Amino acid sequence: MSPTIGMAAILVTAVATILVGIVGIRAARTTSDFYVASRTVTPFWNASAIGGEYLSAASFLGVAGLVLAYGADMLWFPVGYTAGYLVLLVLVAAPLRRSGAYTLPDFAEARLESLPARRTASVLVVTIGWLYLLPQFQAAGLTVRTVTGAPQWLGPVLVAVVVLVGVLSGGMRSITFVQAFQYWLKLTALALPAIFIVLVWQSQGTPTINQDGPPVFAADTSVEIATSVSVAVQEPLEVWAEGIVNGEPVDGALRLGPGSHTLTTGTEVTFPAGALIPHADSLTPLAGDDWLLPLRAASEHPLYSTYSLILALFFGTMGLPHVLVRFYTNPDGRAARRTTVAVLGLLGLFYLLPTIYGAIGRIYTPELLLTGRTDAVVLLLPGRLIDGMAGDALTALVTAGAFAAFLSTSSGLTISVAGVLSQDLIGRRVRNPVRAFRLSALLALVVPITLALSSPSLGIADVVGLAFAVAASSFCPLLVLGIWWRRLTDAGAIAGLVTGGGLSTLAVLGTILWSPQSGWWGPLLAQPAAWTMPLAFLAMVGVSLATPRRIAAGVTRTMIRLHTPESVDLNRGDWDPEDRWRSRT
Template identity: 75%
Template sequence: MAAVIVTAIATILIGMYGVRAVRTTGDFYVASRTVTPWWNASAIGGEYLSAASFLGIAGLVLAYGTDMLWFPVGYTAGYLMLLVLVAAPLRRSGAYTLPDFAEARLESTVVRLTSSVLVVAIGWLYLLPQFQAAGLTLRTVTGAPAWVGPVVVAAVVLVSVLGGGMRSITFVQAFQYWLKLTALALPVVFILLAWQSDGRPELATPEEPAFTDRTAVEITTDVTIDVTDPVTVRADGTIDGEPIDDELTLTSGEHDITAGSVLTFPAGAQIPHASQLTPMSGEHWALPMRSGGDHPLYSTYSLILALFFGTMGLPHVLVRFYTNPDGRAARRTTLTVLALLSLFYVLPPLYGALGRLYTPELLLTGRTDAVVLILPGELVDGAAGQALTALITAGAFAAFLSTSSGLTVSVAGVLSQDLLGRRVRNPVTGFRLGAGLALLIPVGLALSSPTLSIADVVGLAFAVAASSFCPLLVLGIWWRRLTWPGAVAGLITGGGAATAAVTTTIVLGPQDGWLGALLAQPAAWSMPMTFTVMIVVSLLTQRHVAPGVDRTMVRLHTPENLDLDRGDWDPEDRWRHP
């Protein structure tokens, strides 16, 4: 709790320091476009490394093994796609938000409104796991009720954002990146030393995960477990609706365990797993193409597409490029981000792999995302273990705060301009009202919806982004014949289909067969659908090509360091060959 309080206070104080520099609307939305590449890269690392990066990847590796390494690879490679395709032109567009860019490029308020709806939907979908992870973290380390985490994170984010907008949270997020990196890097040194002193036992063994010693497992949330082999345990709590305080034989099949129950397993007993998990067992954990259900090859390639191309469609990532002074700075920022992300993403898989060995009981409770929080205390005894756990907690809390801040700014910018802009005269007041609305819905969803795998939900947000804004940006920047009817048709068709698939998966849970694979990983079919619809409809509606498209395309692709005195530009911004 002390770590959480210190992190929250530091966030607020640094945000207050940024308030002093806020004087204009541009300061609120894009920090007056004066953020240097190093500061911007650190801030991007702060907001991009979310709960999915800090907790979720480790939890996925613990349960599903090497297949999950595509997540850190994809999260990092997405910035390479940004660097190659959109970073510099997007900065040269001069827009404040992604809907601003869409309207400026296609000269249509319809495409702006459609983009605004998708920005809000993606932002809320991405905020949901941040708040759920905050509840998980505080419940794990302090025993606080599940609602405390989302409320605390939302309150701190609101104070930071309302104070100084983008300029304020730039300082906050840069600080939080280095806190998160330290919080993972320092404990992993002690964890690896403990593994070394233990004789470096193999991480993947042919046997199923089993308790090495007599182990008591406390169930903190209601869970249904799947027992493969019958096992006799000492139970204290409510099992299958019946109170019990005695020895009990769990037969093969599913059993409902109520929160607060304690199950004590004998040494050597095979570890049951939560029914919502289908963890890899034995050597399959260390082999690729084993965790994609009935169609692992399709699931893997679809996930790669979503992660590689979804990054360029995340509104809280794109808004950062508007804060650079010019396109060259945007490219330098992206290169620096690639280095910072590569450094960070080495660490979470180590926690997941060693968690498989030392905290396999998390498979039973279903709380695999908590492995980063629990592992240091399991391997390091005494005050040192408690100090490392506190540091990890501070880093996790920083992850929730930084990503939530960036998402809140991006969603608030859209809500204030497109929903509240005509009703509130002062744009700063509109931004602050938009920030409140941006947080209200996801907090409510986090408190009322079932807890889902953090990285899975974020992966679904990437799929929606890849199926909507990625085609819009790529075609809008590189294809002059794109029209606003084509853009709108593609956003509604592909983005809508991906959103429907994501919603179905979240509400109904994973399905079997091809239907389940297509719904769980929609990017492989929804992204090509969006490109196809945008291109075909645009070719059929060429009369709606934006009148100023030539001027816009020149602006997007002309370097800022062009020597204007040479006469390459005339007063009407029309290009002349030297």
């Protein structure tokens, strides 16, 4: 695969996105257009748009990488990403649409009639948005480097520039059809190469995916180290190396004894067939039956970790900032439900694919365990199995799909975060609303991009999992109790948001900065949802019961608004999220 084709695929995706953003500015004239341009869109297209925005780098690249390294337990990631929409459908979809809220802070304000509740929700939207943007940028760096060999920082900067141009020129998100197109692009970009990969795999006599022992190189394999990595060698290895190993320049045969070895950028190492694959220190890949069967992870308490992850993914989806806004483009509550049903179909279709890449990648891209870049398996596999022009074309296709994934998710998140920053946090200091929004968009991007460039590379799907955990411990209780329990008070909501959101954010920071390896601390901090989510619910219910006088005055009217079908002519109150914009201009 030549770098030019990869770069061309990335640039075409980027330019197309910017162009669409510029055309979109003419279509979207008012704030309401900006969000609601597509009131007449059918549930099928709305669902495609939701899928297009939701399927991020974690789904497109991360899941396959995790399956490659850790096997059966990782199948819970795509299952959870999909199940989250089932929970969203039955608990919040229709009432949320009927509330008329554009954003989560809007919902908090409308339901609780309290500005402090709104501001607390705003801070959490920004936290979750940044946590979700971080892995998107890391993935962009990985993709650009894997495909073109360009330095790591180029990818994030490219994505940030395209997103910024798109957002500032008038709202990429106004165009439902663009996001819808992104879904079908991503599906095609993953499905078409997958078909070829399976065919080639079958033509080679379907070699066994799961070898008995630890993974070995099937043939002589030479690996070029793109980023310095330290690897753990279990048995003495005779390799041929050119470059710098353990700080010493080498050129020729080399014996690597058991222990840790550092391979510096640019080094080329050739391993003989049958050699045990040394794995990056940052990974503890599973082998043999441990990979094939669930709950065999080397980590302690795999049962707790699995359940906590399930909980976070099931209940976190409804609290993701960029998911809610998409629901407003449905004409009514019934359409919001039908859209969600269609989303479940589209996501199910998509998530059949990453597993295929992860499993077959086990045979054909074993060196990813060495470099630790397992997230690259989707990008490498087509070129590895299919030669010549066809292979190049398929690689270009997955590259374009991956880039589309970063762009659509990042722009959705950036708009959500920037909207909240400009309305609730910066807006009070900067008078001009347009300038406030631009400043916010810049800030919304700069913080996660700085983190992405400076922090150690964490697994894409892992960090996204943490964002889900924070959402499940904060917005899930707010939405569920707010919609179904009329005794929720603003004090209770704030207490719950601070308890759940605060504790899970601390756990995330603990995992990233401290990463304890032994005992209960590791799983408790890496998968916090199982204890932070119940605590958030407890705090909300407890404090609400203790402050019965603070129940919102208009709660009965709000409940009527949330739950009655639009076909019945009722007084639903006059709250309108757009009042905020009107009063500002």
